Amino acid sequence: QVTLRESGPALVKPTQTLTLTCTFSGFSLSTSGMCVNWIRQPPGKALEWLARIDWDDDKYYSTSLKTRLTISKDTSKNQVVLTMTNMDPVDTATYYCARADSSGYQDFDYWGQGTLVTVSS
Amino acid sequence: DIQMTQSPSSLSASMGDRVTITCRASQTISTYLNWYQQKPGKAPKLLIYTASNLQSGVPSRFSGSGSGTDFTLTISGLQPEDFATYYCQQSYTIPRTFGQGTKLEIK
Numbered sequence: 638q639v640t641l642r643e644s645g646p647a648l649v650k651p652t653q654t655l656t657l658t659c660t661f662s663g664f665s666l667s668t669s670g671m672c673v674n675w676i677r678q679p680p681g682k683a684l685e686w687l688a689r690i691d692w693d694d695d696k697y698y699s700t701s702l703k704t705r706l707t708i709s710k711d712t713s714k715n716q717v718v719l720t721m722t723n724m725d726p727v728d729t730a731t732y733y734c735a736r737a738d739s740s741g742y743q744d745f746d747y748w749g750q751g752t753l754v755t756v757s758s
Numbered sequence: 759d760i761q762m763t764q765s766p767s768s769l770s771a772s773m774g775d776r777v778t779i780t781c782r783a784s785q786t787i788s789t790y791l792n793w794y795q796q797k798p799g800k801a802p803k804l805l806i807y808t809a810s811n812l813q814s815g816v817p818s819r820f821s822g823s824g825s826g827t828d829f830t831l832t833i834s835g836l837q838p839e840d841f842a843t844y845y846c847q848q849s850y851t852i853p854r855t856f857g858q859g860t861k862l863e864i865k
Binding site: 674683684685686689697698699700733735737741742743744745746748749750751 | 759790792794800801802803804807808811813845847849850851852853854855856857858859
């Protein structure tokens with residue numbers, strides 16, 4: 638049974654760095670072709686893909702956010718960590734992690750429940 | 759980045775209706791197109807992958823078609839649980855991109 642769960646602060650101040658952790662079970666990120674993604678959704682708005690890390694440690698980022706994002710994994714702990722620097726109120730959103738097949742054949746088949754992050758002073 | 763455009767943005771329909779949502783990519787994406795359903799306060803759920811493949815456990819009243827730049831999601835015989843927001847997403851290249859969503863409401 639595949640599960641993912643996001644964790645991190647519910648409230649961050651502007652200019653601070655956000656660190657989110659995705660803890661998963663039911664699959665291994667050392668399996669060829671596996672990857673974990675971060676996706677966010679501002680309140681009432683559409684989904685936005687942020688970043689991806691592959692089983693072989695390849696990393697990919699959103700074009701508009703790549704200077705602020707870092708993704709990493711700890712395969713032994715079944716965790717993926719996303720950091721986002723210089724947080725702004727427009728970054729207020731629910732942040733999801735989701736599993737995918739890195740080939741693109743079957744994207745985002747399992748999602749976490751999401752964690753709402755509010756950016757406010 | 760590949761832009762994904764859905765239409766309509768919102769749609770009113772009645773139980774039992776057949777509805778179609780369209781998604782257009784700004785460049786060809788072959789059949790690397792996925793559809794998700796999202797209900798309020800919940801994570802999106804994968805319905806259709808690579809344009810026409812039904813995800814396990816998804817009712818057969820959902821179907822997808824298309825290739826290249828134009829795609830459709832069809833729901834045949836709307837059920838109460840189908841009223842939700844639907845998103846298309848391309849998995850042809852990185853960065854992955856989503857459509858803006860189509861909100862399906864009860865008429």
